[in-house]
Amino acid sequence: MKHLRSIDELGHEGLLRLLDLTNHMVEVNRRPVPKVPALRGRTVVSLFFEDSTRTRLSFETAAKRLSADTMSFSVSTSSVNKGESLRDTVETITDMGVDAFVVRHKSTGIPWQISDWTNASVVNAGDGWHQHPTQALVDCFTVREALGKNRFDDLTITIVGDVKHSRVARSNVAAFSLLGAKVVLVAPPTLLPPDVSHWPVEVSYRLDDVLGRTDILYMLRLQSERMSQGHVPNLREYAESYGLDAPRVAKLPPHAVIMHPGPMNRGVEMLIDPSSLPNSLIHRQVANGVSVRMAVLFDLLAGESSAANLVQVAS
């Protein structure tokens, strides 16, 4: 695999391979010294045009645990503010000798454009409303780990909230479906994309109608700027219809689990203290982030060495 830009591009086999590889990385991370020399001499640069503390730290930690060198590019201190084009930036960094770009950008498609301008690998750490494939890998791995299932065939996963503007939702719809889950999207029509008839999903406008048959409840973050754009009249009304509160938790089947990609909007989509939830996987999602991103970087950059070698070298 040369790039990880979307779940579609990764495909079913790639998804399974990365999830299996993540198991090895979890094992590495459990060691007293969670560091292996697998990517020694490789350089990973994170190119974040949008603030994101957790994703960025997660990638940088992953790279360091694999002994890769890391470079970090932040827009505020860069020549981008001096009028340098993105292409010039990418070509300049490429000339310094890097093996992978980890890219976060508010515009859809930037990882594809960058991969035209460099021979390094490109990892999409979120582009616009489009894709966030490592988040989907994290979520799939977390479900696998929690439920002990490799296939999601008998699971109903309900994704609630601003699907329209969510790259997490787009990547997760693709990934959950590839693993066999039934995906239900719940949102007011204004927060759904214009036409989802070709997606393998069911759509509901009423959260209360689907809670009873939900195995995994996946809450999305609602950004406050959606109100100024008229997608919802106000946060209170949204919270009343789509926020997770105690009565709604009670409507879930007892075995159901709750997920959120973070950061949470307390009082909007999350009306209940998540630490009081019996079946929350939210902390596992964060914890698995590093292992998943180690698997991704290893898969892209380790070349011929296999996961078996990794374990061997490590022990």
Next chain:
Amino acid sequence: MSPRMTKGAESVRTVLKGGTVVDSRGERKADVAIENGVIVEVGASLRGDQETDAEGCVVAPGFVDLHAHLREPGKEEAETIETGSRAGAKGGYTALVAMPNTDPAQDSVAVVDFVREQGKRAGLVDVVPSGCITLGRKGEALAPMAELAAAGVRIFTDDGNGVQDDLLMRRAMEYGKGLGVTLAQHCEVSSLTKGAVMNECQCCTSLGLPGWPSIAEELMVFRDIELARLTGARVHFLHLSTERSVELVRAAKADGLHVTAEVTPHHLSLDETRLTTFDTVFKVNPPLRSLRDIAALREGVRDGTIDALATDHAPHPRRDKELSLDHAPPGMLGLETALGVALSVLQVDIAHLVRVMSINPARIAGIADRHGCDVQPGSPANLVVFDPNASWKVSPEQLASKSRNTPYVGMTLRGKVRHTMFDGAFTVVDGEAQR
């Protein structure tokens, strides 16, 4: 210059030999003789001082583009009136209507005169300036339309923007009617297209790109048809892109309103899924639409609902098109590929093609005295000679435009311009620009 070329003081007799003449009167095999910028004889076995081969080719009135962004003044990095004129000549055009979204905009006699003069200086096509409907194309106050009309402007548009204000558009139509000019609308209700990058469809759903819904165009088409009905003004619809727009115009014409419409070669040939590569060359306004829209637009051309093919030639320098999809400016080149695209995708006979590429747009632009004329003695020698069967591969390096943003790179088109004659002088011979 040889003595033969200058019989007397001026007259060189040029003959286009062996072609098929196509104009409003149909098709016929004939040679065409030209002297002093005018067609002097059409018939069999004509002789001349200079004989140019047109065997296997169509000889027709030169093409007229109702919609060219020549970028001068203001964005000469992308195109100049000279380079745009040359691109036009290579595409078989003898007249280009210059869109007004220059900097400064074409909302004053000074700018309009400048554009026309630059066109004359280049001397490759007639550059026909359009005028703004509103000052600075801001949609707030009418441009001095009477002054502009007195300076020769026949077609008014804020292209790039639609005139959003209903009252202002009504006034523009009423005032324009008094001047006998045509109002050309870029139909886009801007509140519905804020930030839009591509057609609102399944594709934009999956790509997470803000959608440009068809209704944003259709609402304004509908409004302006009704305003045309109310005011009696002549209205032209620029670059229509949707099935419903075609239906609205068809109905308006059936009602006898003075409306005309154009479509671009790219809206006839490329669909929305081109954006899945994230290549900004495919970002255009209005956006590439669905296969269903494409079929309806082709049918609109075929049945005459759509009067003209217009390129919306929109050059952009590479660095601008290397921005992200949401920041890259919309627009693509069109002048040099229009004929090839039209012949490749439209199932119409050559006579109809000549109507939509020359005769009709010349009438709409108000230049039918010099362009789109029948190929007969006395007509100005603004002519195109093209081979309707020649295939060629589009290569950006061969384009005369200053920019390279053609969406047809590497594609094979059928139909190629062989010679273009402007005012009796060849601007293009055997596909090569003469200057």
